[in-house]
Amino acid sequence: MVVQPGAAVGRVRSSAIRDLLAVAERPDVVSLAGGLPAPESFPVAAIADATARILAADAGRALQYSTTEGYEPLRAWIAGRHRVHPDRVLITQGSQQALDLVVRTLLDPGARVALVDPGYLGAIQVLHLAAAELVGLPDDGTGIDLGAVARARPDAVYVVPNFHNPTGATLRCRRELIALAEQEGFLLIEDDPYPDLRWAGTAPPARDSDHVVTLGSFSKVLAPGLRVGYLVAPAALIRPLAIVKQALDLNTGTLAQRIVHAVVTEPWFLTSHLASIRTRYRQRAEALTRGLRDTLGLDVAVPDGGMFVWTHLGVDTSALLPLAVAEGVAFVPGAAFAVDRPDPGALRLSFATADPEHLALGVERLARAVHALSRRSAKMPAAYPGPNAPARRPTVA
Ligand code: PMP
Numbered sequence: 001m002v003v004q005p006g007a008a009v010g011r012v013r014s015s016a017i018r019d020l021l022a023v024a025e026r027p028d029v030v031s032l033a034g035g036l037p038a039p040e041s042f043p044v045a046a047i048a049d050a051t052a053r054i055l056a057a058d059a060g061r062a063l064q065y066s067t068t069e070g071y072e073p074l075r076a077w078i079a080g081r082h083r084v085h086p087d088r089v090l091i092t093q094g095s096q097q098a099l100d101l102v103v104r105t106l107l108d109p110g111a112r113v114a115l116v117d118p119g120y121l122g123a124i125q126v127l128h129l130a131a132a133e134l135v136g137l138p139d140d141g142t143g144i145d146l147g148a149v150a151r152a153r154p155d156a157v158y159v160v161p162n163f164h165n166p167t168g169a170t171l172r173c174r175r176e177l178i179a180l181a182e183q184e185g186f187l188l189i190e191d192d193p194y195p196d197l198r199w200a201g202t203a204p205p206a207r208d209s210d211h212v213v214t215l216g217s218f219s220k221v222l223a224p225g226l227r228v229g230y231l232v233a234p235a236a237l238i239r240p241l242a243i244v245k246q247a248l249d250l251n252t253g254t255l256a257q258r259i260v261h262a263v264v265t266e267p268w269f270l271t272s273h274l275a276s277i278r279t280r281y282r283q284r285a286e287a288l289t290r291g292l293r294d295t296l297g298l299d300v301a302v303p304d305g306g307m308f309v310w311t312h313l314g315v316d317t318s319a320l321l322p323l324a325v326a327e328g329v330a331f332v333p334g335a336a337f338a339v340d341r342p343d344p345g346a347l348r349l350s351f352a353t354a355d356p357e358h359l360a361l362g363v364e365r366l367a368r369a370v371h372a373l374s375r376r377s378a379k380m381p382a383a384y385p386g387p388n389a390p391a392r393r394p395t396v397a
Contacts, residue, residue, distance in 0.1 A: 011128045030362035032288075032349040033330040035165060035307050039353075041277050042223045046269060050262035054255070062255050068246040069238065070230070071257040077264060078216065082232050084208065090241055091252050095193050095217040095229035096122055097245075102189055102213050102231065103130045105244045107156055114154040116144050118310075118337030118346070120165045123158055123191065136339030143171030143204070146180060156187040161204055163194040163306025166337045166348035170304070174204035181211040193217035193229070198305035199278040210234040218260050220307070221274060226256045281307065287356035288349060291363030296370065307352040310334075315373050317347040323372050329365035 025031075054062045069075065070091025079086040092098040099122070107113065109131035115123065117136025127134055137148045143164070149157055161171040171177070174190075181188040188211055195203055197220055206214070217229040233241060245251075264270050285302050288309055292298040300311050313320070317333040324331065334346025351359060 008129055008131075011131060012125050028328050029325065030329045030354055030358045030365065032351070032354065032359070032362050032366075033332050034353065035350050036353045037220055037224060037307075038277075038280060038284075041280060043263060043269070043273055046263045046266060046273075047223070047226075047259055050259045050266070051255070054258050054262060058258075062258050064254060066251045066254040066257070068242045068251050070252060071254070071261060073265075074228075074257050074261040075230075077261060078230050078232070082214070082216075084232055085235070088232055088235050088238060090231050090233065090238055090245065091257055092229045092231060092245070093249060093252050094219060094224070094227045095191060095215040095231075096126070097248075097252075098215040098229050098231040099123060099189065099191060100126050100129075101241050101245055101248075102187075102215070102233075103127060103132065105241050106187055106213075106237065107132060111155040112152065113156045113158055114149055114152045115158040115339060116164065116167075116169075117339035117341050118166055118334060118343060119158070119339045120160060120191065121337055124337075124339060127158070134339050136341055139167065139169055142173040142176075143169055144173065144177065146173055146176055149177065149180060150184065153184075154186050156189055157181065158189045158191065161190050161192050161195070161206070162198065163303070163308070165194075165306075166308055166332070166334070167310040168303045168306050168308045170201065171204050175207055178207050178209050178212055182209060186211070188212045190214040193220050194306045196221050196274050197278065197281060197307065199282045200302075201304035213237070218264075221270075221277065222260060222263060226253075226260060228252060228256050228260045278305070281305070281352060284351040284354070284356060284359060285309070287359045288351040288363065291360045292349075295363050295367045307350050309349045309351060310346060311349070312343075312345045313347060313370060314345065315370055316344045318344060320347075320369055320373050324366055324369040327365040327369045327372075329362040329369070331366070 074091060075086045075089040078089045092101060103126050107130060111132050112135055113127050113132045114135040114137050116139050124134065135152045135154060137152060138145045144159060159171050159177065161174055163170065178188060190212060192214055193216065213231055213233045215229065215231050218226060219229065289300045289302045292300045292311065298311055300309060303309060318335050321333055332348045334348065335342035335344050337348065354362060
């Protein structure tokens with residue numbers, strides 16, 4: 001008998017990003033697709049030093065199983081930054097696992113989860129896997145339409161407070177949304193891996209609440225390969241979350257947690273490291289937006305931080321992608337991020353991975369692909385076609 005995957009797999013949409021990363025790894029392709037941090041920004045020397053010190057001093061414990069809740073000194077450091085007690089922090093295998101844990105532990109199958117459409121693909125996948133009912137909501141310019149949240153009567157709301165993936169938007173109404181969560185009794189999941197990548201503007205103020213779980217990550221500020229993230233939750237929820245995590249993986253990598261702790265507590269390291277990442281990404285964001293304005297005539301502002309630019313072209317970006325890859329540039333078509341209303345003219349461009357010269361080259365190639373597609377006169381609806389239009393899935397998803 002042939003082994004078949006179970007029903008859960010059928011609920012998860014294949015990740016367009018994962019499929020694209022395979023293409024984008026070709027050395028001749030400029031990748032504006034994956035949200036990969038700049039490898040030049042990985043603090044290799046600091047990680048190497050920390051690893052050597054940890055192994056010399058305490059290899060027996062650093063290479064051993066450890067507690068499910070996480071390495072105590074790292075929990076305490078995170079708690080200090082979030083101004084909460086360390087008992088409210090759980091260390092996870094990246095913030096992706098934190099989201100999975102929250103959804104598995106706090107929501108039942110069929111739970112209504114509201115999120116801005118377009119949404120983070122990784123969250124959409126976790127929610128589908130958990131058989132949640134997704135409700136896509138508009139961003140009215142404040143980050144999420146609060147009236148639509150209230151009308152949706154959700155069990156939970158998922159947001160990215162700083163530099164939303166894919167749109168780059170900041171959740172200006174963060175406090176009002178927390179108040180609404182308390183008033184209506186829903187769980188607010190704040191997925192916040194990008195707050196340290198801000199070089200302009202102000203972060204939306206956070207507020208502690210027993211209706212909020214906040215997820216954080218070291219992927220964007222140190223290195224994603226360490227796979228260290230965390231959640232901050234009301235004290236009473238940590239134990240059930242830890243029980244579920246124990247069933248999944250016993251504990252997050254002990255050595256990786258110790259390395260993260262050693263690196264972030266190195267005197268002066270984090271301040272200067274974050275400053276250099278911000279400068280690098282700001283220069284890249286400027287190069288990308290300059291190219292989009294000068295070469296494609298698009299009206300795009302330099303973002304205040306994060307990794308992404310979300311913009312619209314007058315063509316179907318899913319149809320554009322194969323031509324773009326043939327020209328030697330990759331991006332993610334907007335339709336890949338649809339909760340339930342694909343936006344076929346949109347695309348997400350990452351400025352984090354490529355240097356300014358390659359970003360300019362990538363935009364030139366993108367422009368050539370747009371012209372090639374226009375010549376084929378593969379026209380698409382000029383703007384968002386409305387909720388009842390037939391769904392157009394990206395060719396790569
Ligand atoms: N949430 C969002 C909004 C993200 O953009 C990402 C990374 N693409 C993640 C979570 C996952 O991050 P981590 O590496 O911490 O699992």
